[in-house]
Amino acid sequence: MIIKKLSLYNFKNHSEKKFEFSPQINCFVGNNGAGKTNILDALHYLSVGKSFLGNTDVHNIRTGEDFFTVDAEIQNEDSEDIIRISQPKEAKKIIKKNDKSYDRMADHIGYLPSVMISPYDSNLISDSGESRRKFLDSMISQTDSEYLFNLIQYQKTVQQRNALLKYFIKNRLWDKDSLEIYDDPIIRFGTRIFLKRREFVEKLNPIVQSFYHIISGGREKVSVLYESHLLEGFDAERPEKKFSELLQENIEKDRLLTYTSKGIHKDDLLFEMDSVLIKKIGSQGQQKSFLISLKLAQMSLIRDLTHKTPILLLDDIFDKLDDDRVSQLIELVNRENFGQIFITDTHRERTENVVKKINEESIIFDI
Numbered sequence: 001m002i003i004k005k006l007s008l009y010n011f012k013n014h015s016e017k018k019f020e021f022s023p024q025i026n027c028f029v030g031n032n033g034a035g036k037t038n039i040l041d042a043l044h045y046l047s048v049g050k051s052f053l054g055n056t057d058v059h060n061i062r063t064g065e066d067f068f069t070v071d072a073e074i075q076n077e078d079s080e081d082i083i084r085i086s087q088p089k090e091a092k093k094i095i096k097k098n099d100k101s102y103d104r105m106a107d108h109i110g111y112l113p114s115v116m117i118s119p120y121d122s123n124l125i126s127d128s129g130e131s132r133r134k135f136l137d138s139m140i141s142q143t144d145s146e147y148l149f150n151l152i153q154y155q156k157t158v159q160q161r162n163a164l165l166k167y168f169i170k171n172r173l174w175d176k177d178s179l180e181i182y183d184d185p186i187i188r189f190g191t192r193i194f195l196k197r198r199e200f201v202e203k204l205n206p207i208v209q210s211f212y213h214i215i216s217g218g219r220e221k222v223s224v225l226y227e228s229h230l231l232e233g234f235d236a237e238r239p240e241k242k243f244s245e246l247l248q249e250n251i252e253k254d255r256l257l258t259y260t261s262k263g264i265h266k267d268d269l270l271f272e273m274d275s276v277l278i279k280k281i282g283s284q285g286q287q288k289s290f291l292i293s294l295k296l297a298q299m300s301l302i303r304d305l306t307h308k309t310p311i312l313l314l315d316d317i318f319d320k321l322d323d324d325r326v327s328q329l330i331e332l333v334n335r336e337n338f339g340q341i342f343i344t345d346t347h348r349e350r351t352e353n354v355v356k357k358i359n360e361e362s363i364i365f366d367i
Contacts, residue, residue, distance in 0.1 A: 001112055001308055002340050003043065004080070005073040010062040012038040023075075024360040027343045027351045030367035036344035039367070040116065040313045042070045043342060045085050047114035047311070048138065049095055049105050057087045066090075074112060083112070106141075106148040113142045113310035115299040117317055121291045125279045129227075129268035136269055139298050140200050143305040147196050154189035157182050158260050165258045174255065187243045190264045194230045195239060197267060200301075201226040207300050211293035214332065222278065222290050225270040229262045288321060292329055299338060309339035318345050318354065333358065 008017045013035045019026075028036040037053075041060075044052040051060060061068045067088045074081045084096045095102050102108050123131055141148040161182040168174055205224045212222045230242050246262040254261050271278045271290065278290055302310050312333070321329070333341065345351045348364065355362045 001311065002075040003046070003072050003112075003311065004075050005071075006039075006042065006046075007069075007071040008039070008042055009071075010065040010068040011042055011070055012060055012062060012068075014038060015062060015065075019365065021340070022361050022363045023340055025341045025343065025355055025358060025362035027345065027355065027362065027364045028367050029345055029348045029351055029364055032346060034367045036367050037315050040315050040342055040344060043311065043313060044114060044116060045070050046072050046074075046083055047112045048142070049085065049093070049108055052116050052118070052313075053120070057093050058089060061087060061089060106145055106152070109148055110142050110145055110306065113302045113306060113308055114313060115295055115302070115310050116313040116315065117292060117295045118313075118315040119317075121295065122287065124291065124294075125271060125282075125287055129266070132269040133265075133267055136197060136200070136267075139204075139302065140196055142302055142310075143200075144196065147193065150189045150192045150196075154186065154193060154264070157185045157189065158263065158265055161186065162259045165254060165260075168255065169258050176251070179251070183244065183247055186247065186260075186263065187240050191230075191240045191243055194228060194243075194264050194267075197228070197264070198226055198231075201269070204297055204301055207297035208290075208293050211296045211300075211332065212290060215289045215293055215329070216286070220273050220286065222293070223270075223272045223275075224294065225272060227268040227270050228264060229266060230264065292321075296332060296338075312338050312341045314341065314343045316344055316346075318343075318347075318350060 002023045003021055004023075006017075006019045006021065008014045010016075017039070019039075028039055030036055041052050044050075050057070067086060069087075070085045072083045074083060082096075082098055084099075085093065086096075087093045095105065095108050097108070097111070124135055137147075137151055141151070161179065164179060164182075168179075201224060208224050209222060212220075229246055232242075233245075234242050243263070247260075250262045271294075273282050273286065273290070278287060282290065299310050299312060302308075317329070343351065343354075345354075348366070351364060355364070
């Protein structure tokens with residue numbers, strides 16, 4: 001998958017920008033605040049239909065304008081597609097492929113897989129489990145459209161169950177039978193998600209370890225582990241049994257808390273170094289090396305599962321790493337043949353030197 005052309009209209013600080021890209025390396029160079037990261041965010045929109053930075057769609061409309069559009073010409077193996085994302089101020093977002101709107105957002109996810117390496121990645125280590133769950137869900141969704149459907153249905157059902165629990169406490173009511181209506185869909189969708197997450201992390205972990213060994217020189221051993229309420233006492237012969245037991249055992253607790261306290265919506269990823277959480281003992285350099293290993297493993301696994309090479313978005317990464325780690329990253333990117341790459345940087349000369357090391361066709365855009 002190659003992005004040949006990109007056009008931005010009223011997207012963030014760009015009133016109108018057009019690019020024709022190299023199939024290999026594309027660099028955006030300019031001062032801080034020029035809008036380099038915004039271009040990468042537009043490419044992220046093309047991939048998953050939303051901002052990498054977490055901004056709401058309407059807030060990405062340029063100040064004083066009524067809409068934004070992101071258009072791209074994308075080369076497949078045997079055809080070219082036109083993707084257009086448009087967001088009016090007063091209407092919902094529309095994503096079109098070759099002038100035909102998708103019926104569901106989930107139908108677009110996975111068409112153009114991507115991986116972003118950014119200074120914001122440190123939040124994956126320092127933040128709560130929610131950010132790591134979103135990261136895991138985003139990875140799997142790019143490889144499995146059915147997973148995204150199950151996730152949406154699960155979240156919707158948990159929200160409905162929580163609303164009923166709040167209704168009961170507010171009105172001093174209790175109807176266990178009404179609450180148990182939600183058990184079947186929560187168990188069904190939740191178990192599917194659990195099994196997929198567990199399988200995915202089992203595949204991801206050794207790839208992360210391999211990349212970290214290369215980047216760090218093998219001085220420590222890192223691990224990515226899956227944490228879930230469903231793991232303890234899990235029965236592979238009856239995978240839904242554990243979830244059913246959890247809901248029954250915690251029904252009185254949920255009644256008091258007015259929300260569903262157990263389930264896959266509480267899952268987490270544990271990032272460990274030598275069997276201790278990396279946020280507790282890892283130096284800044286070790287944490288950065290781990291995060292790069294994690295993202296490269298994400299890219300490798302998505303490619304293996306989808307047979308598509310994700311686009312790689314490197315945001316300001318060379319300002320955040322020392323020269324040794326930059327060299328290791330470039331060597332890995334070159335060796336692994338990671339496909340089309342987009343880089344932002346504030347120093348043109350540094351970017352040119354980095355590109356020369358990769359020894360591929362490149363274009364540098366001054367922003």
